[in-house]
Amino acid sequence: MNNKGHIDAFSSYHPLVNFLYFALVLLYSMVLMHPACxxxxxxxxxxxxxxxxxxxxxxxxxxxxxxxxxxxxxxxxAFNHEGATILTYLPNGNPLTLESILYGVAASTMMAAVICWFSCYNEVMTSDKFVYLFGRIIPALSLILSMILRFVPRFKAQIAVISNAQKCVGRDISNGGILQRARHGLTILSIMITWAMENAIETADSMKSRGYGLPGRTAFSIFKLEPRDKKALTAIGGLGFFVLLGVCFGSLYFRYYPTAKGHPLGILSTLPFLAYAALCIVPIIINQQEEKQWKATQLNS
Incomplete structure (x- = not known):
């Protein structure tokens, strides 16, 4: 493993596989509030x-x-005082409840998980994959979303270029007093906004000149649904459906107010948790299998 991590085999799968996976894990991460989930x-x-x-x-x-x-x-x-189990009272007289603490931990865990999943999504679901999936269904919206998803990394790269250029003429945010630094920062921001608007207009004109979104327009694509993609779709869809069954039957139910309470655990009720765990580590399983196959071919060659 290097500083950049492993080569991700899951990213090489069909965009439909990648999108279905992230759609499920993000949806379940935001909906399922059970501590185990x-x-x-x-x-x-x-x-x-x-x-x-x-x-x-x-x-x-x-x-x-x-x-x-x-x-x-x-x-x-500190701000939410609901719950039946009062532990103590805060200096302002409001109660500190066990349920509010548990809900705070649950909400923060959910937020951290969703942010982390979105960071993985941005690495795997590139703009060309998104346009491939939704370019024919919602051409205008898919183009806008793909531009938004790639805007942040391009913005960071471009602002570094502009800052270095301004530094060469002594107008960087590290030069001068506080007012001069603020003025230089506003100048860099103004340049960035102008660049972003011009880039968006150029992209829109370029796509329009190519006939993007017109009825009957064909498009070249390097993506092809292979047998491994079909197997992955079946596995991800099956695990997602099994988790959905657990939701429908209440196995994954958990409440925090007025008292913390969940569905009683049993042999059958634990299966949706196992399915959800398997769903969340699907990319790891795929990568491990690819590494084993690669090592096997190296030994046989």
């Missing part, structure tokens, strides 16, 4: 991001997401 989602997101991005993900997850999780969990009981 939240833990599974957070661990799965952290594991996949670290596997894919290496040290960069470790720094982001443990130095940004985890502190944010702790802060959010602490803030909720």
């Amino acid at each position: 939240l833990a599974i989602s957070l661990i799965g997101a952290f594991t996949y991001s670290i596997y894919m991005k290496g040290i960069k993900a470790v720094k982001f997850n443990f130095f940004i997401l985890l502190p944010m999780l702790v802060v959010t969990a602490v803030i909720n009981p």
Whole structure:
């Protein structure tokens, strides 16, 4: 493993496989508030991001997401006083309840997991994959969304170029006094906004000149649904459906107010949790299988 992580085999699968997977894990991460589901989602997101991005993900997850999780969990009981189990009273006279603490931890865990899953989504679901899936169904919206998804990394790269150029003429935010730095920062921001607007107009004109979105327009695509993609679709869809059954039958139900209470655990009621855990580690399983196949071919050659 290097600083950039492993080569992600899951990213090479068909865009439909990638999109279905992230649609399911993101939906379930936002909907399922059972503590076990939240833990599974957070661990799965952290594991996949670290596997894919290496040290960069470790720094982001443990130095940004985890502190944010702790802060959010602490803030909720200070403003939310619902719950039947009163632990003590705050200096302002409001009660500190066990349920508010548990809900704060759950909400912060959910938020951290969703952010981490979205970071993985941005690495796997590139703009060309998104346009391939939705270009014919919603051409205008798919183009806008693909531009939005790639805007942040391009914005960061371009602002570095502009800042370096301004630094060469002594107009960077590190030059001069406070007012001069503020003025230089506004200048850089103005240049960035102008660049972003011009780039958006050029992209729109370029796509329009190519006939993007016109009825009957054909498009070249390098994506092809292979047998491995069909197997992955079946596995992801099956696991997602099994988790949905668990939701429908109440196995994954959990409430925090007025008292913390969940569905009684049994042999059958634990199966949806196992299915959800398997769903969250599908990319890891695929990558491990690809690595084993690669090592086997190297030994046989």
